[in-house]
Amino acid sequence: MTGTVIRYGASVMAIGAAYLTSHILSFFSPDQVYLFPFIVAIVGVAWYCGTGPGWLAVAIAIFVANYLVIPPLYELDIRTKDIPWLLAFVGATVVANTVSLKRRQLETMLVEARDRLEERVWERTIELQAANERLRVEMSERARAEAALRDAQSELARAARVATVAEFTASIAHEVNQPLTAAVANAQAALNWLNHKPANVGEANQSLVAVVAAAERAASVIARVRSLMVRSTPGFEILDVNGLIRGLVELIRRNFADKEIEIECALEPTLPLIRGDRVQLQQLLLNLINNAVEAMSDVVGRARLLRIQTRRGDPDRITIAIEDSGRGLDSQDAGRLFEPFFSTKSEGMGMGLSLSRTIVEAHGGKIRAIPRSQGAVFEVELPAGTVE
Amino acid sequence: MNLPEPIVFIVDDDSEVRASLANLCRSVGLKVEAFASTEEFIASDRPDAPSCLVLDVRFPAAEPSGLEFQRRLSDRNDRVPIIFITGHGDVPMSVQAMKYGALEFLTKPVREQELLDAIKQAIERDRERRVQDADLSSLQGRYKRLTGRERQIMRLVSGGLPNKQIAAQLGLSEVTVKVHRGHVMQKMEAKSLADLVRMNGQLSSPT
Numbered sequence: 001m002t003g004t005v006i007r008y009g010a011s012v013m014a015i016g017a018a019y020l021t022s023h024i025l026s027f028f029s030p031d032q033v034y035l036f037p038f039i040v041a042i043v044g045v046a047w048y049c050g051t052g053p054g055w056l057a058v059a060i061a062i063f064v065a066n067y068l069v070i071p072p073l074y075e076l077d078i079r080t081k082d083i084p085w086l087l088a089f090v091g092a093t094v095v096a097n098t099v100s101l102k103r104r105q106l107e108t109m110l111v112e113a114r115d116r117l118e119e120r121v122w123e124r125t126i127e128l129q130a131a132n133e134r135l136r137v138e139m140s141e142r143a144r145a146e147a148a149l150r151d152a153q154s155e156l157a158r159a160a161r162v163a164t165v166a167e168f169t170a171s172i173a174h175e176v177n178q179p180l181t182a183a184v185a186n187a188q189a190a191l192n193w194l195n196h197k198p199a200n201v202g203e204a205n206q207s208l209v210a211v212v213a214a215a216e217r218a219a220s221v222i223a224r225v226r227s228l229m230v231r232s233t234p235g236f237e238i239l240d241v242n243g244l245i246r247g248l249v250e251l252i253r254r255n256f257a258d259k260e261i262e263i264e265c266a267l268e269p270t271l272p273l274i275r276g277d278r279v280q281l282q283q284l285l286l287n288l289i290n291n292a293v294e295a296m297s298d299v300v301g302r303a304r305l306l307r308i309q310t311r312r313g314d315p316d317r318i319t320i321a322i323e324d325s326g327r328g329l330d331s332q333d334a335g336r337l338f339e340p341f342f343s344t345k346s347e348g349m350g351m352g353l354s355l356s357r358t359i360v361e362a363h364g365g366k367i368r369a370i371p372r373s374q375g376a377v378f379e380v381e382l383p384a385g386t387v388e
Numbered sequence: 389m390n391l392p393e394p395i396v397f398i399v400d401d402d403s404e405v406r407a408s409l410a411n412l413c414r415s416v417g418l419k420v421e422a423f424a425s426t427e428e429f430i431a432s433d434r435p436d437a438p439s440c441l442v443l444d445v446r447f448p449a450a451e452p453s454g455l456e457f458q459r460r461l462s463d464r465n466d467r468v469p470i471i472f473i474t475g476h477g478d479v480p481m482s483v484q485a486m487k488y489g490a491l492e493f494l495t496k497p498v499r500e501q502e503l504l505d506a507i508k509q510a511i512e513r514d515r516e517r518r519v520q521d522a523d524l525s526s527l528q529g530r531y532k533r534l535t536g537r538e539r540q541i542m543r544l545v546s547g548g549l550p551n552k553q554i555a556a557q558l559g560l561s562e563v564t565v566k567v568h569r570g571h572v573m574q575k576m577e578a579k580s581l582a583d584l585v586r587m588n589g590q591l592s593s594p595t
Contacts (some may be wrong), residue, residue, distance in 0.1 A: 178404070178475070179404065180496070181408070181497040182402075182407070182495075185497075186411055186412070187409070187501070188415075192416055203414075210411065257456070
């Protein structure tokens with residue numbers, strides 16, 4: 001509202017100023033009639049104050065020019081010869097006003113368009129940044145998903161192994177339980193027969209014979225399991241232990257990247273060849289490496305270092321040492337580590353190290369665990385291949 | 389009532405286990421019959437004596453058809469109490485066995501005392517059931533000797549109606565009702581009215 005009053009006021013004052021200018025100019029050169037200040041004022045008003053004030057300025061300018069500038073002064077009458085001249089002035093004011101208004105309108109539109117453009121550029125930039133951010137999140141999610149997939153796969157493989165072992169164990173348990181049941185029942189029966197008055201020695205005797213038979217059956221089950229666990233004649237061949245280790249490390253290195261484990265190999269270049277079963281020795285090394293990795297899984301604040309070393313030991317023997325910087329060993333546990341079903345892990349089967357020892361012994365070697373201040377070393381000693 | 393000597397049936401496909409369980413039962417003076425399969429057991433001609441069945445759940449012939457076996461037994465109105473023994477007693481399995489009507493569920497190797505206690509309990513339960521069954525069948529025999537009118541009067545008497553109302557309901561004289569009622573008491577070997585009411589209850593409740 002105030003803005004409107006100011007704009008119309010400015011329009012009136014601009015025409016006043018134009019008249020003043022025209023009047024002052026006429027002192028210097030009285031022969032001339034000065035109308036151009038009005039045109040300038042109209043252009044200015046139309047430009048700065050808008051349509052309404054523009055047309056008001058045109059109206060006032062025509063009136064003022066007729067009343068005060070064009071003779072005869074101070075009356076609205078006009079001499080006939082001045083009519084075309086006045087009409088030309090009126091036309092000029094209208095044209096000046098219209099052009100100025102149009103210009104102003106275009107200018108305003110231009111400014112608005114520029115502002116809109118800037119705004120859109122800004123919006124677009126924000127959108128792009130958001131998209132970029134989304135992409136980054138998706139990428140890290142994808143990486144996480146891939147890691148989870150890898151974990152799930154190895155978990156699945158482990159579960160399958162455990163399931164197989166569990167199934168196997170259940171069937172062994174049943175096989176052993178049957179003769180055990182028979183032995184217990186028969187032994188109890190024998191006691192009962194002997195407690196009869198008088199003692200029934202004949203029945204007791206037969207019961208005890210049945211106990212012996214049942215116990216022998218249980219023993220034969222165990223013997224069968226043993227022979228299953230380790231093939232009686234391993235497929236022995238001449239092997240390069242260093243090569244075996246390098247192959248394994250190649251295979252597993254990929255798995256270690258996301259566990260943040262560093263592998264260091266110190267392999268003796270002049271290591272003698274050995275005679276052994278490739279698959280069993282691979283299984284042995286994998287068992288020991290998995291154990292080491294497992295032992296380091298909850299280590300924080302220091303390096304997780306897996307060190308695999310080979311050396312020449314006593315004449316004609318080689319030593320493989322697998323060292324970790326994990327949680328270490330209890331000296332109490334060290335003695336029992338290689339017993340079957342002994343495990344320090346909550347979910348462990350207690351089969352790994354027991355099987356490892358069986359394999360090492362089948363190769364005429366020895367295995368031992370040495371606790372360190374941080375971590376542990378497992379040393380496997382094997383005879384070199386020239387000895388047989 | 390005198391019943392013949394109790395008998396333990398053992399069904400286990402492992403001959404050694406079967407023989408050892410039989411031996412254990414014999415050593416405490418129980419009569420035993422052992423079978424290698426549920427088929428053999430069902431086909432056998434069993435003596436009418438208090439008995440129980442010791443069944444190894446795991447063995448191949450029984451495991452897939454434990455329920456089927458149970459159904460066949462009940463089809464034959466064979467209510468021999470069953471003691472299950474198994475090598476690997478897990479909870480779902482024992483629940484299932486109990487549903488089949490198992491009396492006990494024992495895991496191998498079986499503790500002697502547990503098994504013998506379970507057997508004694510099962511035989512005792514079977515003996516009680518047999519006594520009850522025998523009571524009921526003699527009761528049914530006596531009931532069969534009643535005439536239609538006498539049965540009618542027995543039902544009404546047991547329902548607590550006085551002779552007068554019974555007479556009115558059946559359109560008889562009160563004296564006739566009294567005579568019939570005397571016959572009923574005599575034929576049913578009832579010592580008192582309360583006794584007769586109990587007999588009526590036993591006859592009408594389906595066991």
